[in-house]
Amino acid sequence: MSKLPLISIVTPCFNEEENVDELYRRVKASVSNIDKYAFEFIFIDNHSEDNTVAKLKALAANDPTVKIIVNTxxxxxxxxxxxxxxxxxxxATIYLASDLQDPPEMIPEFIRYWEEGYKLVMATKPHSQGSAWIHSLRQSYYRFLDGISDISVVSDSTGFGLYDKEVLDHLRTIDDPYPFLRGLICELGYEIKTIPFTQPRRLRGISKNNFYTLYDIAMLGIVSHSKVPIRIMAFAGLALGAISLLVAMVFLVLKLLYWDSFPMGIAPAVIGLFFLFGIQLMFIGVLGEYIGTIHTYVQRRPIVVEKERVNFDK
Incomplete structure (x- = not known):
């Protein structure tokens, strides 16, 4: 058994049969000249419906450093x-996605900065070869989140980077069942070294991101790291209440002064009601996000349930 310090490389998978072989090859090539450390390559498969698990098991059969977790x-x-x-x-643990949009060739650079003393080395993507409008939307979101959060969040980060064991030990004690990882690591206060890169376009397979997953991540980041939306709702409620009272008094005075020549009609009332109902529904939705987050914490369900492990020591 190797006595060299171990560095873990973790990759989540879901229906990535077209990418895992090349990902494995590129990761092995990127660390082939690093002889100061031993490496383990952990794939966690999220119940793929294609041949991803079969391909991973073929890799693990020929390479004991490849380890697999398959979810139920x-x-x-x-x-x-x-x-x-x-x-x-x-x-240290290096996290990268399995779609090849996180270049494995950056791993030696992560390790170099980690050796200089950084506990967190994160890749950021100020430029992307993928969808321009989605990339622009993400950048706007991170600027917004950074503006309303109590902490400074790393912009343009996908989670791709290196995490020191000390950082992960803190995360294990937090025991968050549904974390916004990019914000959670910033909460810890460690100095973060950022490395910008241009994110390549996905060449094979279908992206698992859709409107729901992007919305889920966005709302999770907001409700996990800011109370500003709730306070905005409180202030907006007070302001709308004051404006409504003022408008009602103005209408009453005008009606009393010009009783015969000032027909009020129902249009202002209907418009006002629909406006207030829309605001209320929006506010209820935001409150629901916060309550849903609390509900997730209270349930204390397992993060995942494993079906099997491959190449892990007992």
């Missing part, structure tokens, strides 16, 4: 990757 079902795009990171045992 699809536990979502947040819980499964986070669980995989927490299962790593290395002195």
């Amino acid at each position: 079902r699809n536990f979502g795009h947040i819980r499964s990757p986070y669980y995989g990171i927490l299962q790593s045992q290395g002195v």
Whole structure:
């Protein structure tokens, strides 16, 4: 058994049969010249419906450093990757996606900055070869989140980067069942080294991100790290109440002064009611996001349930 310090590389998978072989090859090539450390390559499969698991098992049969966790079902795009990171045992853990949009060739650079003393080394993507409007929307979201959060959030980060064992030990004590990882690591206060890169376009397979997953991540980041939306709702409620009272008094005075020549009609009342109902529904939705987050914490369900493990020591 190797006595070299262990570095873990963690990759979540879901229906990535077209990418896992190349990902494995590129990761192995990126660390082939690093002889100061031993490496383990952990794939956590989120109940793929294609041949991803079969391909991973073929890799693991020929390489004992390849380790596999297979989930009993699809536990979502947040819980499964986070669980995989927490299962790593290395002195440092590198997280990258399996769609090849996180270049494995950056791994040696992560390790170099980690050796200089950084506990967190994060890749950021100020430029992307993918959808321009989605990238622009994400950048706007991170600027907004950074503006309303109590902490400074790393902009343009996807989670791709290196996490020191000390950082992960803190995350394990927090025991968050549904974390916004990019914000959670910033809460810890460690200095973060950022490395910008241009994100390549996905060449094979179908992106698992859709409107719901992007909305889920966005709202999770907001409700996990800011009370500003609730306070805005409180102030807006007071302001709308004051404006409504003022308008009602103005209408009453005008009606009393010009009783015969000032027909009030029902149009202002209907418009006002629909406006207030719309505001109320929006506010209820935001409150529901906060309550849903609390509900997730209270349930204390497991992050994921494993179906099997491959190449892990007993």
